[in-house]
Amino acid sequence: MADDIATLRRILRTSRTIAVVGLSAEWHRPSYFAAKYMQEHGYRVVPVNPRYPEILGERCHATLATIDAPVDIVDVFRRTEDVMPIAEQAIAIGAKCLWQQIGVKNEAAAALAAGAGLDVVMDHCVKIEHARLFGGLNWAGVNTGVISARRAV
Amino acid sequence: MADRRFKPETLAIHAGQIPDAATGARALPIYQTTSFVFDNADHAASLFNLQTFGNVYSRLSNPTVAVLEERVAALEGGRAALASASGMAAEAMALLTLLQSGDHVVAAGALYGGSVSMLAVNLARLGIETTFVDGASIDAFAAAMRPSTRAVFAESLGNPSLAVLDIAAVADVARAHGVPLIVDNTVPSPFLCNPIRFGADIVVHSATKYLGGHGTTLAGVMVESGRFPWDNGKFPGMIEPSKGYHGVKFFETFGDFGFTMRARMETLRVYGAALAPTSAWQILQGIETLPLRMERHCANALAVARFLQSHPRVGWVNYPGLDDHPGHALVARQMREVGGAPGASGLLAFGVKGGLAAGVRFIEAAQLMSHLANIGDTRTLVIHPASTTHRQLDEAQQLAAGVPQDMVRISVGLEHVDDILWDIDQALAASA
Numbered sequence: 001m002a003d004d005i006a007t008l009r010r011i012l013r014t015s016r017t018i019a020v021v022g023l024s025a026e027w028h029r030p031s032y033f034a035a036k037y038m039q040e041h042g043y044r045v046v047p048v049n050p051r052y053p054e055i056l057g058e059r060c061h062a063t064l065a066t067i068d069a070p071v072d073i074v075d076v077f078r079r080t081e082d083v084m085p086i087a088e089q090a091i092a093i094g095a096k097c098l099w100q101q102i103g104v105k106n107e108a109a110a111a112l113a114a115g116a117g118l119d120v121v122m123d124h125c126v127k128i129e130h131a132r133l134f135g136g137l138n139w140a141g142v143n144t145g146v147i148s149a150r151r152a153v
Numbered sequence: 154m155a156d157r158r159f160k161p162e163t164l165a166i167h168a169g170q171i172p173d174a175a176t177g178a179r180a181l182p183i184y185q186t187t188s189f190v191f192d193n194a195d196h197a198a199s200l201f202n203l204q205t206f207g208n209v210y211s212r213l214s215n216p217t218v219a220v221l222e223e224r225v226a227a228l229e230g231g232r233a234a235l236a237s238a239s240g241m242a243a244e245a246m247a248l249l250t251l252l253q254s255g256d257h258v259v260a261a262g263a264l265y266g267g268s269v270s271m272l273a274v275n276l277a278r279l280g281i282e283t284t285f286v287d288g289a290s291i292d293a294f295a296a297a298m299r300p301s302t303r304a305v306f307a308e309s310l311g312n313p314s315l316a317v318l319d320i321a322a323v324a325d326v327a328r329a330h331g332v333p334l335i336v337d338n339t340v341p342s343p344f345l346c347n348p349i350r351f352g353a354d355i356v357v358h359s360a361t362k363y364l365g366g367h368g369t370t371l372a373g374v375m376v377e378s379g380r381f382p383w384d385n386g387k388f389p390g391m392i393e394p395s396k397g398y399h400g401v402k403f404f405e406t407f408g409d410f411g412f413t414m415r416a417r418m419e420t421l422r423v424y425g426a427a428l429a430p431t432s433a434w435q436i437l438q439g440i441e442t443l444p445l446r447m448e449r450h451c452a453n454a455l456a457v458a459r460f461l462q463s464h465p466r467v468g469w470v471n472y473p474g475l476d477d478h479p480g481h482a483l484v485a486r487q488m489r490e491v492g493g494a495p496g497a498s499g500l501l502a503f504g505v506k507g508g509l510a511a512g513v514r515f516i517e518a519a520q521l522m523s524h525l526a527n528i529g530d531t532r533t534l535v536i537h538p539a540s541t542t543h544r545q546l547d548e549a550q551q552l553a554a555g556v557p558q559d560m561v562r563i564s565v566g567l568e569h570v571d572d573i574l575w576d577i578d579q580a581l582a583a584s585a
Contacts (some may be wrong), residue, residue, distance in 0.1 A: 004156050027202065028394070030406050036204045066278045102408050125408070130568075136206030138169060138213055141222030141417070142233040142410050147159050152174040 001110060001120050005146065009133050011097050011119050015072035016044060018126070019064055019095070021086055022077035023047040025055045031077040032056075034101075034127035041130060046071065064089040073097045075126050076104055083109040091116040099126055161228055161344055164445045169223030170437075177201060183434045184216045203401055203418070213422050217430035221437050225364070225374040226252065228343035228440075229356050232379025232391050233410035235417050236372060236433060240339060240359020241267050242426035243373030247335055247355050248272075249424065250416040251304050253390070254280030259297045261288030261307035263555055266542070268337065272306070289479075298330045303387065305332060309487070310340040312528065313562050314555045315471050317480025318547045320487060324352025331385045339363070340528070344447045345488045345496045354381040355412070362529030363498070366439040366446050370432045376414065379409035395419060446531070446567060450499030451491040453573060454565040460574050461503045462553035466511075466581040468559060469503035473497040499566070500528055504559040511584040512537040512559050518583030521568065521576050533566035533573050 002008060018038055023031045023045075032055075035045045039056055046069070047055040050062040061067050064074060064086070075089040076083055085111035090098050090113060098113035098140065100106060100122040110120040122127075131137035132144045135152050159167070170181050175456035189208040199205040208214050218236050226234035237243045248271070254260070259274055262285040272283040286293035288307055305327040307318045320336060327334040333354035338346060344365035348356050358364060360372035383391035383404040391411060394400040397419035404411040451474065458472035473480045474497030485495040505511045515537070516524050521585060522535040526542060536542065539558045541549050548558060565573065 004154060006154060012161065027204075027216055028400050028402070028406075033202075033204045033406060036199065040199060040205055128408075131206050135174070138223055139206055139208055139216060139219045140410070141214070141219055141224055141226065141235055143226040143231060145156060145170070145227075146171065146172045147157075147163065149167075149179075151172045151177055 001123065002119055003113075005133060008121070008124075008129055011073070011121070011132055011134065012126075015048060015097065016042075017071050018043050018048045018073045018075050019048050019061075019067060019071045020075045020077065021048040021064070023049050023055055023060075024077075025049075025052045030125075031101075033124060034075070034077075037127040038130065041134075044046065044069075047143070064093050064095075067093065069094045073099050073126070075099045075101065077101050078104065080104050080106045084112070087113045090118065099123055099124070102128075119126060163585075164224070164227045165344070165443050166441050168227035169220040181217060181220055181432050181434060181437060184211075185430050186215075187211050202399075203406070203414070211430065212425055212427045213417060215427075215430050218379050218428050218433040221360070221372070221428070221433040222374065222441075222454070224437065225358065225360070225441055225563065226376050227328060228347075228443075229338070229376045230347050230349050231356065231376035233413035234374050234376040235413050235421060236360075236374050236428045237421060237426045238370045238373065238428050238432075239272065239426075240337075240357065240361055240373040242359045243359070243375045244268060244271060244337070245375075245424070246416050246420050246426065247357055247375045248281075248304065248306075250412065250420045251333070251335075251355075251388075252276065252281050255301060256281050256303040257299050257301040259294055259302055259305045260285050261311070261316075261318065262286060263288055263311050263316055264306075264308055265312050265337070265339075268306070268308075283562070288316050288318055291319065291326060294323055294326045298326065302330060303332050304335055306335045306337075308337040308340065309346050310473065310500075312340050312500060313502060315473055315478075315480070315500060315502060317473050317478075317483040317487070319483055320348050320351035320353055324354075327354070328352065331382075331387050332379050340500055341488055341496075341498050342443060342447055342529075344444050345451070345491075345498055349376070349378045349380075351487060354378050361438045362444060362527070363447060363450070364440055365436040366443065366529060366531060367435070368527060368530035370435040372428050372432050372436045375413075377410060377413045381412070383411060391415065397423065398508065421529065447496065447498070448491050451494075451496040453567070453570045454497065454499045454501055455494060455561065456570045457565050457573060457577065458501050460577065461501075464578070464581060464582060466506050468506050470501065470503045472501035494574040500562070500564055502560055502562045504557060505561055505581065505584050507559070507584060509539055509558040512561055513540050515561055515580045515584040516540075518580040519576060520579070521572065522563070528564040530564065531567045533568060533576075534564040536562050538562060
């Protein structure tokens, strides 16, 4: 399970496409906050939610399987008990990271993905971790844990 | 590789500040600006919706002030912090975010006078009632809890009572009732004590005191542990759409720093007790040397306490660093060891033989000790409460407030201990 600064930085630096499973189209939902933030920070967001045709200007997919581009991170905004099939699909489409959001903690799904060679992150928000490690969260008075004598990059 | 857990001496210098991205400046720049430009309309909308992190207006957040917030959060082992214009403002931000009309607070009795006023007068006027209890009695805290209780408030080390709070035991009482424990940790500073480690949920500081240390600048900080379960049914303002900030659900959206975000966007933004960037910078200059200073404050205070104990003109000495102090075991458990003894900070009180008149003579004979009402300065500060801060009370009322007529309070500074002892000795001789 990745939760150290070096590994999280590597995952976020080397990833470009994030499939957000369970993304809501309602602006005040945490999944929308996170996806909009990641889009504004240069990532391509691919919504996965059968309930909507389009979110944040991107076509929605009913499942990961129909996405026609390489996916780096599968970001899961679903209940813990629903994660296993998502992990199986993430492996099947060749995703590089299975990321379970705050409060989503499916250990078995994480172990399966890790066994298949994926990076796994659990119980963290992709937006908060990005802002923690690349700047922004510090402006909100949050203890980022970042200690460094180098400029922010 | 697991992240290194940096020690407080390192955090005091580095936490919250890396070299400036634009200029490479190693020391902290002072961002002396009220406002920050938006890149475009969509960026502005994202900022106002809190969908992206950034600065809008310095009443809400400022990059210099944010370094102070993160540094104190790191030193306290908390998740997030909010700075404000004074220690009283920090306390007000915590309480006004937490409480509403009809709510009830249980507070330790022997608090700093300003805190007593806020609870007993100002919040009472808003329909928030406080029950004051004996801070040494865990049973008294438990007995005072009501269904409407929404916070427990106490000081880790009382000023001027020097009572030591059993933080873990009081935290257990608060937790059993599903309400947060707020601890004023001003007197120990985060170097000597971290109340969150013992179960506190919110910590407040007057940064004016030891954090700044130089007696030049007012500031306050509120720290959130990140561990309180705000969805336990008692705090609808944390989980329902915010009336004060267009429908944001603070706990759902920001999780373990939701309380700090709500305090910032609903309370600080509206009441306006923001800290000036230059003030934050000055406090941060002080924090860099906090560990060194606290070690010396503790060593000097212990030497002063021992000297007073053996002095024929002294009736009694109250310093939690002394072995016979009733709070000594708690100090040993809760506070950092300094030079082989529990670090009990720099504040002590003692009785001058001869009562009120002798106390006044002692103060007037002091040569390098400054007669004033602050604490936590590099300078040794001295005050005789019965003739100053508590003079409007009669003798019985003074005793009830923990201020006997012979009491002198000293905030022991960083001068050479021999010089401090010399001044105390000559002033005691003059008090006869």
